[in-house]
Amino acid sequence: METITLTIDNKKVDVPRGTTILKAARQLGIDIPTLCYMELHDMNIENRPAGCRICVTEVQGRRNLAPACATKCEDGMVVKTHTTRVLNARRTVMEFILSDHPKDCLICPKSGNCELQSMAHKLGIREIPGAEIAAMSTYRKDTSPSIIRDLDKCIMCRRCEMMCNDVQTVGALSAVNRGFMAAVAPAFEQNLEHSPCTYCGQCVAVCPTGALTEVDHTPEVLRVLADPTKTVVVQTAPAVRAALGEEFGMKPGTLVTGKMVTALRALGFDYVFDTDFAADLTIMEEGTELLDRLNRYLKGDKTARLPILTSCCPGWVNFFEYYFPDLKEVPSTAKSPQQMFGAIAKSYFAEKIKVNRKDLVVVSIMPCLAKKYECQRDEFSVDGNRDVDFSISTRELAAFIKQANLDLNNLEEGEFDAPLGESTGAGVIFGTTGGVIEAAVRTAYEIHTGKKLDRIDFTELRGLEGVRQAAIDFDGLEVRIGIAHGLGNARKLLNDVREGKSQFHAIEVMACPGGCIGGGGQPLHHGNSEIIKARAAAIYEEDRKKPLRKSHENPFIIKLYEEFLGKPNSEKAHHLLHTKYFEKKKKIIVKQ
């Protein structure tokens, strides 16, 4: 590629043609402030509407200031990034944005982590001229099972629209209206609940302000913890331990498993368990289902549907129920680990400790916002009592820990309780793209071949490429595997399945880019994809450190089958651990 040379703030820099001023400046270590712009490098995710104009710079010979995020470098260009003219322009732009923004920072869920707030601070805004006369545009608040939309705080950066349309191809959100009433909203400005939204939470993950946030369930959790008649158990998803530390100033990729357990115990949970246990259980059920379908298929049984699709991601389940209802028999019927955990906790474990399921409260800590919706689905309740009562995100847990005046940094390492706290490395890697299928391969291989694996790391299944594929040799039988993360990538594989062109035997899908480690409930990455990579590395490290790394070797799983479930895919297992899928009808509710 052709290289060009330009000068930014009196420093020369060589960049490939096509590079933006913003990126060239970053190469020099010059930080040009941005607001609407966001990029997840290496993940093919970029938002560049050139809308906010915070990033303006002065280009010699041009009359107008140029937005650095959208202006391409030219050979010999001379750019100044922080002249007085630029500073004034940025300030004016910011004042304009703030004139139509509520001054709610005291009670805003995003306060302290808000890009708008820190930009206002950085630019030294102390008053907003004309704010007392300008009427602010106001919108109806929208609360769904997972997400709250408070568009009074929307600055029209359109990051959410990009995530929902370009990355996820869900198309629930679009820019609507114009002028001051412009907003990003579902069709007909209906609630998110009546849109194709999957609750993946990727819009929340990128929203720079408090316009999109999760529904906070910590107040309810606090209430049950204070209720002496309730036994409260908590389960923590694999991706949480790889990210929670970030909220306490730790380096991304710091594993805080033990400290998190101690914090949860200190918060008053009666039993601290691990969703990873249920992940091992998922592998037993899903792996058995895969082998069953594969064997039937090899014997020429035409009713055996292949490829089998993983079903542990509720965002993904929502997606195919809406867009591919004709394929609803294709995914595995195995419930997600969150729901398997709830079902076992409220049957097997409740019996063991002799507590009525109504007095047993199950709380899950999830990197995910779709899990909030999932635990509210009708089929996951018994007589109105949910298997999982509340699902709170990694971010909510961090806030909860801080409220209790605990500093994760100073806590001792604790151990999960038995029996639902024991897990293998296979359960851990569920948290990252490729992990579920790698865990399944480890178990399915050994069950199918009757041989021990001589290598446990299937590096060919790892990585951040949006769609990946690999063929694994099951002792003479080639098992072809596809992996997609991000719903747009999943859609490509699903279209092939629909057209009968798919070559795969099994496909893993996770709705969020990077898998659960990049989930909508995780600490905000603010556009830094290195954070997501560091979390993935931490997950694989935890796997490596585990003495047991295959789900079927988990002694408590073996015991659970012996004492309670019988065999994988037994009738009892089916009743408790499997589910079915529904066509999601469009619900148009038109306002009168």
Added chain:
Amino acid sequence: MSSIKIELRQEDVSKIKEICASFNNDPQELINVLHKCQEHFGYLPAEVQEVISTELNVPVAKIYGVVTFYSFFTMTPRGKHPISICMGTACYVRGAEKVLEEFKKELGLQVGQTTPDGKFSLSSLRCVGACGLAPVVMIGDKTYGRVAPDDVRNILKEYENY
């Protein structure tokens, strides 16, 4: 945004499909498809947008975004007696704006709106080619010339029993 829930008849659905097909179901042609549909239905209710969404394979949120962005698209059905006030140059200089204000006041409507009983809707037009009669008001097929604000109440009276 207000709009009224309608049931599309089979022939309406066929008509929308036909319009989409005439543009090869090409998502790039969305604006043209919307124009044609509005020409046919008089407005673009949610249900029409839903069908277009399926035909062109464009999320309905995006379609709604386009409909609400361009002022020439409307989601409000015209009234039984659609009132159009000419805002062309000749009418404008002869006081069309005051006439429009009077209609707004009498009906409690803004331009682009329809009375709750569906009787009147209000819109403004560019020159209708009757400049000699300026300011010009049209209600349905009927044209009124040299309208003064004081005439508005009487004009509306004519429709009292329809």
